[in-house]
Amino acid sequence: MARDICVLAYSGGLDTSVAIRWIQENYDLDVVAVAIDVGQERQDLDFVRQKALDIGAVESLVKDVREEYVDEFLSKALKANALYENKYPLVSAMSRPIIVKHLVEEAHRCRARYLAHGCTGKGNDQVRFEVGIAALDPDLEVLAPVREWELKTREQEMLYAQERGIPVPTTVDSPYSIDDNLWGRAIECGVLEDPWVEPPADIYTLTSDSRGNSCDNPEYAEISFEQGIPVALDGELCSFHDIIVRMNELAGKHGFGRVDMIENRLIGVKSREIYEVPGALTLITAHKAMEDLCLERQVLHYKLGVEQKWSELVYNGMWFSPLKEALDGFIETTQQLVTGDVRLRFFKGSCVTVGRRSPYSLYDYNLATYDEADNFDHEAAKGFIDLHGLPVRVWARQRRKVGKDGEV
Ligand code: ARG
Numbered sequence: 001m002a003r004d005i006c007v008l009a010y011s012g013g014l015d016t017s018v019a020i021r022w023i024q025e026n027y028d029l030d031v032v033a034v035a036i037d038v039g040q041e042r043q044d045l046d047f048v049r050q051k052a053l054d055i056g057a058v059e060s061l062v063k064d065v066r067e068e069y070v071d072e073f074l075s076k077a078l079k080a081n082a083l084y085e086n087k088y089p090l091v092s093a094m095s096r097p098i099i100v101k102h103l104v105e106e107a108h109r110c111r112a113r114y115l116a117h118g119c120t121g122k123g124n125d126q127v128r129f130e131v132g133i134a135a136l137d138p139d140l141e142v143l144a145p146v147r148e149w150e151l152k153t154r155e156q157e158m159l160y161a162q163e164r165g166i167p168v169p170t171t172v173d174s175p176y177s178i179d180d181n182l183w184g185r186a187i188e189c190g191v192l193e194d195p196w197v198e199p200p201a202d203i204y205t206l207t208s209d210s211r212g213n214s215c216d217n218p219e220y221a222e223i224s225f226e227q228g229i230p231v232a233l234d235g236e237l238c239s240f241h242d243i244i245v246r247m248n249e250l251a252g253k254h255g256f257g258r259v260d261m262i263e264n265r266l267i268g269v270k271s272r273e274i275y276e277v278p279g280a281l282t283l284i285t286a287h288k289a290m291e292d293l294c295l296e297r298q299v300l301h302y303k304l305g306v307e308q309k310w311s312e313l314v315y316n317g318m319w320f321s322p323l324k325e326a327l328d329g330f331i332e333t334t335q336q337l338v339t340g341d342v343r344l345r346f347f348k349g350s351c352v353t354v355g356r357r358s359p360y361s362l363y364d365y366n367l368a369t370y371d372e373a374d375n376f377d378h379e380a381a382k383g384f385i386d387l388h389g390l391p392v393r394v395w396a397r398q399r400r401k402v403g404k405d406g407e408v
Contacts, residue, residue, distance in 0.1 A: 003030045006114035006143060007107045009099060009129070010035045010060070012048035014168060016118040018157055019145040020055045021164050023116055027143065031116075033057040034106050037064040038095045039182030041205065055166050059110070066182065069098050070241045074183055077314075079228045079331050081284050081291075081307050084315040087261050088273065089280040091184040096125060097319035100132035107140055116143040124266050128317035135320035176203060182244050184257070184277035195262060195272045206248055206276040210255025210349025218347035220354075221250060223286045225342070228335030230283060244279045251278035254346035266316045282351050286342040289353040293361045294338050306330055 006023050010016045010033035020031045033052035037045055045062040052060035073094055082090050103115055115133055119126035121144070130142050151157040154173070161168045175190030187203050201209060223243065224232035230243045238246070251257050257278030262270050291300060306327055313324045340358025344351055366375035399405075 003028060004114065005030050005032055005058075005107075005110050005112035006116050007032045007034055007103055007110065007112045008057075008116040009103055009118065010048070010052050010057075011118065012043065012045075012051055013118075014157060014161065015146050017051065017055055017166050018151070018161050019116060019118055020052060020057050021166060022145045022149055022160075023143060024056060026145075026149075027114070029114060030058040031056070032106065032110055032112065033060040034103055035060075035062045036095075036099045036102055037062060037066060038069050038098065039066045040180045041185075051167065061106075063102050065098055065102060066241060069095070069182060070239075070244065073098050074244070075229055075240065076328060076331070077183070077280075078230075078283055078287055079335050080310045080327075081288055082311045082314065083284065083307075084311045085261070085263060086308075087259055088263060088275060088315075089183060089277050089284065090311060090314055091181065091186050091275060091277060091280070092125060092179045093128060093315050093317075094183050095179075095181045096128035096317070097132050097314075100129055100320075101136065104133060104136040104140065107137070112140075114141050114143055116145060118146050119144060121147040122265075122267065122269065124315065124317065127266055128319070131317040132320055182241070182248075183280045184248075184275055187274040187276070188271065192272055192274055199260060199274050203274060204258070204276055207252045207257050207278055208255050210258075215254055215347075218345050219250065219254065220343060220345050221247070221282075222341055222343045223247075223283070224340070225287065225290050226339050228287065228290075228338040230286070244283065246279075247282045248279035251282045251346060251351055252276070254351070255349040256346055256351040257281045258349075282344065285351055285353060286344060287338075289342045289356045290338050290340055290358065291334075293340065293356050293358050293363055295334060296362060299334055303331070303334055 006027065006029040008016060008019060008023065008031050010020075012035065020033060023029055023031050033049075035045060035048050035052075049060045049062045077090060077094055084090055084093070106112075107115055117126065117129040119129060126144060126147065133140055133142055151160055158168050176187050176192070177189045179186045185206055187199075191197050192199060192203070222234050223230050224235075230240050232238055233243050233246060257276055257280070259273075259275040259277060261273055261275075263273045265271055291303075295303065310324065310327045310331070313319075313321060313327070318324050337360035339360055340356065342353060343355035345354045366373050
């Protein structure tokens, strides 16, 4: 009888390569390896696909989901100005849900009952995989080899691999754990685990050092939005995908987009994280500038709270959840008139908004100006202040009775 099938989220690295054999041996399952292209720094994905077959996967495929990632996932993050703890644009947290979606699709295609991922037991990613899978198909069973196996050290894992003819890294291992996609790069481990140690220059690949190598002349970019989504760059129509790629280049060249933070993981541990997110931070800066012009005050203020909740939900693995979906509905409604252009200036590690315009701008020159074009009703201001301050006036009179005249 044919063995049951396990679909494995495969990256080509040592952990998931060892996992192929470990699942076969410990669960007596056939393994189908699935690698998902979300725009990670160019890896030879054909090589990755073949490697899984060589190790013993019964089937191996690479799915290029970059377009869907941009249109269905990153578009939502941008509309939400998503920053976890006001700093982290959710690089890894954004890619996990689309990976999960495609793993579940593949599981259904090959009638697999099992899904496996290569996450450790200490991070957020295991939560994102498992809650995501449960949301899309609660009947699938999840295996987490790296969390389950007894290979405690890297050496034990290498030995296990060598005994089975699984290729092991020949160069000296990078001490860092890196995860990347179109939305940026996350770098952890090694010396970075000491929060006092300045990150070594060689961990960065997307951004140049804003003190040294970055350009000596400022550069400008004009990003055009339609209903919250970037549609053109410097006046030329351009896909959202290409705008992300080009902003990664331009902002990265000027040294903008590095984040060094202490972050609160869902599992309760604080960790030191380095991110390179030039494109993501640039686009969020521009999108916020567009909203400043086009969103009515109450909506803008209320949305700030929604953005924070949205980011927290996505960070915590709740992409496929009813509250996150409901908040998407709110955010989508707010974007109807978020259309126009934003001009940005890049220089020595900074990205500053220097201009914004929109056919739906709520900025009214005649209301805002201090010159003679002024349309603002100054008389009305007096009445407004009387009523706005009325409760305070009443309270102040009462407070006098306890001899606290004018005191704070
Ligand atoms: N701390 C970040 C997050 O939880 C980044 C995780 C990076 N993942 C990795 N496997 N290196 O989203």
